[in-house]
Amino acid sequence: xxxxxxxxxxxxxxxxxxxxxxxxxxxxxxxxxxxxxxxxxxxxxxxxxxxxxxxxxxxxxxxxxxxxxxxxxxxxxxxxxxxxxxxxxxxxxxxxxxxxxxxxxxxxxxxxxxxxxxxxxxxxxxxxxxxxxxxxxxxxxxxxxxxxxxxxxxxxxxxxxxxxxxxxxxxxxxxxxxxxxxxxxxxxxxxxxxxxxxxxxxxxxxxxxxxxxxxxxxxxxx
Numbered sequence: 001x002x003x004x005x006x007x008x009x010x011x012x013x014x015x016x017x018x019x020x021x022x023x024x025x026x027x028x029x030x031x032x033x034x035x036x037x038x039x040x041x042x043x044x045x046x047x048x049x050x051x052x053x054x055x056x057x058x059x060x061x062x063x064x065x066x067x068x069x070x071x072x073x074x075x076x077x078x079x080x081x082x083x084x085x086x087x088x089x090x091x092x093x094x095x096x097x098x099x100x101x102x103x104x105x106x107x108x109x110x111x112x113x114x115x116x117x118x119x120x121x122x123x124x125x126x127x128x129x130x131x132x133x134x135x136x137x138x139x140x141x142x143x144x145x146x147x148x149x150x151x152x153x154x155x156x157x158x159x160x161x162x163x164x165x166x167x168x169x170x171x172x173x174x175x176x177x178x179x180x181x182x183x184x185x186x187x188x189x190x191x192x193x194x195x196x197x198x199x200x201x202x203x204x205x206x207x208x209x210x211x212x213x214x215x216x217x218x219x220x221x222x
Contacts, residue, residue, distance in 0.1 A: 001026060001027065001028055002026055002027045002028070002049045002050065002117065002118070002121050003027075003028060003030045003046070003048040003049045003050075004021055004027060004028065004029050004030065004048055004049065004050050004051070004052060004117065005029075005030060005031045005032070005033065005039065005042055005043055005046060005048040005050070005051045005052070006018060006021075006029055006031070006032045006033070006052050007032075007033040007035075007036065007038075007039035007051055007052065007053045007054060007057065007062065007065065008033075008034075008052075008054040008057070008083075009034050009035060009054065009056075009057045009058055010054075011034070013054075014032050014034075017029075017052060017113075018032070020110050020113065020114070021114070021117075024114055026118075027114070027117065030046050030048050031045075031046050031048070034057070034058075035057045035058045035059040035060060036057045036058075036059055036060030036061050036062055036064060036065030037059045037060040037065070038059070039051060039053065039057075039060075039062075039065045039069075040060065040065045040068040040069055043065075043069045043072075043078055044069070044072055047077070047078060048078055049077070049078065049079065049121050050078065050079045050080070050081055050117055050120060050121050051065075051066075051069060051078060051079070051080045051081070052081050052083055052117070053065060053066055053080050053081065053082050053083065053100070054082075054083060054084055055082060055084040055095070056084070062082060062084070062095075063094045063095050063098050064098070066080045066082070066095060066098040066099055066100050067098035067099060069099070070098060070099025070100075070202075071099065079101045079102075079120050079121055080098075080099060080100045080101060080102075080120075081100070081101065081102040081103075081104065081116060081117060081120045082095045082100045082102065082103045082104065083104050083105075083106055083108070083113070084103075084104075084105070084106060085105065085106050085107075096205050096206065096209055099202065099203070099205075100205065101120045101123075101124075101203060101204070101205050102116055102119065102120040102205070104116055119173070123203070123204060124173060124174065124204055152214070153198075153199040153200060153201070153210055153214065154195075154198075154199055154210060154211070154214045154216055156198040156199075157195050157198055157199070160191060161191050161194055161195040161198070162195075162216060163181075164177055164181070164188055164191045164192060164195070165192070165195045165207060165210075165211050165216060166211060166216050166217050167180065167181075168192060168204065168207065168208060168211070169207075169208045169211035169212060169216065169217040170217065174188045174189055174192070192204060192207070195207060
């Protein structure tokens, strides 16, 4: 059962999300927070599998709450999925740097949200199309480094690891990569894990950011 903490300052939205999530057989809401500080506190208390986090909240915003959750001592295992109407390059970059594993707009469909939760809890990075565009725009407009990353962190990757990392950066899931390369999803997952270890990436989301930063993924310029 996937356990979820809802963090949004609007009670009506939390209620809507709770009804949707609790309707799924494999998910349940364990707590709700109305501000970022409460979200960080409840995340450490309940240790949910995932926090569904809004960005703009009182007391402490969602990005800083994400940073507290993801930097907490000890292996919490809690993932953060940002759900917001503000998909700008600044918000996307800060959220990923803080440790978020996914970023979705609030125009996502109910089915899309449930699928996104499963994706992020499963360890894969997830960015909505508009969030991906915001991230790409950031790297097209300048260096836009996210976090303190080692120099040339992708240099140690094998050709296969670089290929799979690039496909992941283009938004493909493990299953989609496996189908394209005619290998098993387990093989893809192994290569992703090895790439993360060699690059000293915190998670798959940071590995995707590295792929853009280091030029592994070439972004077409208009």
